[in-house]
Amino acid sequence: MAAQLDEAEKQILGALLIDFSERQLDAQQLKKTYEGPKISDLISAICSGDDITRVDFDIALNDLVKQKLIKTGPWQPYENKPGAGFILVGGHSLKEYACLTELGYKSARQAPNRPAKSQRIVNNLHISGGQFTNLQLAAGEIITQKMQSNTGADSDILAKLIQILEKQGQVVSLEQQNELSVAIAHANEGNGKAAKTSLEKVCGSVWDSVQPVMWPILGELLKK
Numbered sequence: 001m002a003a004q005l006d007e008a009e010k011q012i013l014g015a016l017l018i019d020f021s022e023r024q025l026d027a028q029q030l031k032k033t034y035e036g037p038k039i040s041d042l043i044s045a046i047c048s049g050d051d052i053t054r055v056d057f058d059i060a061l062n063d064l065v066k067q068k069l070i071k072t073g074p075w076q077p078y079e080n081k082p083g084a085g086f087i088l089v090g091g092h093s094l095k096e097y098a099c100l101t102e103l104g105y106k107s108a109r110q111a112p113n114r115p116a117k118s119q120r121i122v123n124n125l126h127i128s129g130g131q132f133t134n135l136q137l138a139a140g141e142i143i144t145q146k147m148q149s150n151t152g153a154d155s156d157i158l159a160k161l162i163q164i165l166e167k168q169g170q171v172v173s174l175e176q177q178n179e180l181s182v183a184i185a186h187a188n189e190g191n192g193k194a195a196k197t198s199l200e201k202v203c204g205s206v207w208d209s210v211q212p213v214m215w216p217i218l219g220e221l222l223k224k
Contacts (some may be wrong), residue, residue, distance in 0.1 A: 005107070008060035009011045010115040013069065016100050016110040021171045027102070033073045036099030061098070069104035071098055114169055154184050157217060161199075164214055168206045176202045187221035197223070 005013070019037050020029075039061070047057055064070045071094045100108065107113050161180050162172045172180075183198035195218050200207050203214070 003079055005113050006060065007116060008046070008052045008056045009064055009069075010113055011052065011117070012057070012060055012064060012098070013100070013104060013108040014115040015042055015045055016070065016098060017105065018171050020100055020105065022174050024086065024173075028103055030100060030102045031069045033075065034099050035073065036097050038097050039072065039095055042098060064104070066116060067103075069107055070098050070099055073099070111169070127205070154181075154224060157184055157221070160217060161214055164210055165203065165206070168210060172202075183218060184221065187218040188224075190222060192218075192222050 018037060025034065043054065043057055043074075046052055047054055061070075065072060072095045074094055074096060076092060076094055158177065158180055161184075162177065165172050165176075179198050179202045183195045183202070186192075186195035186198060196215065199214060199218065200211075203210055
C-alpha cells in the first residue's frame with residue numbers, strides 16, 4: 001500500500017492520469033516506460049500558482065519514482081571511457097518526460113489521491129504566423145486525434161466547463177471536449193435544445209449536480 005500522498009504528488013499523478021486517459025492508452029503502456037508529458041510542461045502546469053513551488057515539485061517527483069508510482073525517461077546507458085579501470089553497468093534516466101506505472105494508475109484512480117485542483121498540461125506550439133495556446137497535442141505513441149478549434153471567449157467558456165467537471169472528479173477526454181465545443185457552438189447559434197443535449201451527454205451521471213452551474217454559462221450565449 002502506497003504511503004499517503006501530499007498535494008504536489010497528487011497533482012503530478014492527476015495530470016499524468018488525464019494525459020493517459022485523453023490519449024486513450026491501454027494497460028500494456030503501463031508495463032513499460034511510454035513517452036508521457038515533458039517534465040518541463042508538468043512544471044509549468046503544476047507550479048503555475050503560489051501553492052506548489054519548484055522545490056515541492058522536484059521532491060514530489062522523486063518520491064513518486066521511489067514509490068514506483070511513476071517512471072521517467074528516456075533511459076540512457078552509462079558511458080564507459082576507453083581504458084577505464086572499471087566498467088559501469090546500467091544507466092540512468094534523463095528525466096525529460098514522466099509516465100504512470102500500473103501501481104501509479106491504480107493510485108491515481110483512488111478518491112483519496114485525487115488532487116484538490118486538477119491541472120491540465122498545456123502545450124504552446126509556435127507555427128509560422130502566430131502562437132497557439134491551449135492546443136492539446138499527443139506525445140509519444142502514434143495515435144489518431146480529433147481537435148476542434150476554439151478561439152477567444154469560446155475557449156474561455158470551454159475551459160470553465162472542463163474545470164467544473166474536473167472538480168467533480170471526472171477526467172474530460174478529447175471526445176468530451178469536442179462535444180462541449182459543439183454545445184458552445186449550438187448556444188452561439190441560439191439552439192438551446194441542441195446545446196443542452198450535448199452538454200447533458202458529456203456530463204452523464206453528474207448532470208443534475210452540475211446543471212445549475214454549467215447551464216447558465218451557455219444561457220448567457222443564448223441571450224446574445
